[in-house]
Amino acid sequence: MSGRVLITGATSGIGRQLALDYRRSGWQVWGCGRDEERLLGLESEGITPLQFDTRNPAAMNAVAGTLPALDLLILNAGNCEYMELAEGFDGALFARVIETNLIATGHALAAFLPLLGAGARLAIVSSSVSWLPLPRAEAYGASKAALDYLADTLRLDLAGRGIGVTLIRPGFVETPLTAKNDFPMPCLVPVEEASRAIMDGLTAGHHQIHFPRRFIWLLRLLGALPVGLWLRLGSSLVSKGRHS
Numbered sequence: 001m002s003g004r005v006l007i008t009g010a011t012s013g014i015g016r017q018l019a020l021d022y023r024r025s026g027w028q029v030w031g032c033g034r035d036e037e038r039l040l041g042l043e044s045e046g047i048t049p050l051q052f053d054t055r056n057p058a059a060m061n062a063v064a065g066t067l068p069a070l071d072l073l074i075l076n077a078g079n080c081e082y083m084e085l086a087e088g089f090d091g092a093l094f095a096r097v098i099e100t101n102l103i104a105t106g107h108a109l110a111a112f113l114p115l116l117g118a119g120a121r122l123a124i125v126s127s128s129v130s131w132l133p134l135p136r137a138e139a140y141g142a143s144k145a146a147l148d149y150l151a152d153t154l155r156l157d158l159a160g161r162g163i164g165v166t167l168i169r170p171g172f173v174e175t176p177l178t179a180k181n182d183f184p185m186p187c188l189v190p191v192e193e194a195s196r197a198i199m200d201g202l203t204a205g206h207h208q209i210h211f212p213r214r215f216i217w218l219l220r221l222l223g224a225l226p227v228g229l230w231l232r233l234g235s236s237l238v239s240k241g242r243h244s
């Protein structure tokens with residue numbers, strides 16, 4: 001199967017690997033980001049680079065006006081910052097993360113959703129973090145939990161138009177985003193494996209893609225614990241230092 005795909009956050013990590021793998025599979029790929037040098041790198045791989053900040057709706061609307069209909073739209077651009085509550089609730093950090101991960105996804109939907117018709121698919125990259133409240137993840141976790149709801153609602157509202165919606169919830173993946181983490185990351189997977197899991201799931205038309213399996217089961221199990229029990233376990237993680 002091949003077609004036309006636009007991927008946000010394609011200059012690094014998961015999005016970059018997806019862009020390369022879709023291109024190698026014969027797809028026409030538009031890869032988006034802000035970093036000019038890395039966008040040029042995509043171009044040398046046969047990917048059409050699109051430069052914009054996803055927090056800028058006007059820039060995305062202008063780009064969308066130049067594009068043909070798409071078969072697949074992958075909204076992947078995002079960032080992660082952890083909160084140090086000992087220093088007080090950091091409202092600016094909270095706003096930054098919510099803006100990049102959630103509000104900007106809304107701007108991207110406004111610009112690019114009109115390019116999807118019957119038979120096309122929208123994919124939103126959330127995270128496995130929303131299965132379990134994790135220490136220091138107030139902003140990141142809240143932004144991703146909101147994306148889960150957004151995708152689930154869009155799936156209902158777009159079904160009548162023949163547009164499928166897939167929610168992607170990766171565990172830890174080796175990328176520049178996780179390279180800066182200073183805590184153990186259980187079941188960390190290479191970015192190539194993440195890309196394969198996502199592409200397979202999208203080809204199969206899955207409503208949700210989550211991986212790696214053993215990590216997801218662990219999160220779901222812990223997430224099903226009574227709140228008081230998780231409070232004790234989670235708090236002991238905090239006292240030991242960093243979390244996943």
Ligand SMILES: NC(=O)c1ccc[n+]([C@@H]2O[C@H](COP(=O)([O-])OP(=O)(O)OC[C@H]3O[C@@H](n4cnc5c(N)ncnc54)[C@H](OP(=O)(O)O)[C@@H]3O)[C@@H](O)[C@H]2O)c1
Binds near residue numbers: 055
């Ligand atoms: N890695 C993991 O373990 C993991 C786990 C769960 C979920 N995720 C999610 O997967 C997605 C990709 O993460 P990653 O690990 O691949 O991170 P990454 O290597 O840091 O890549 C992030 C990408 O997002 C783009 N981006 C960030 N802010 C942007 C903005 N304001 N405007 C336009 N582009 C922007 C960056 O492009 P420029 O710098 O060129 O702008 C870059 O291409 C994120 O949504 C992340 O939350 C990652």
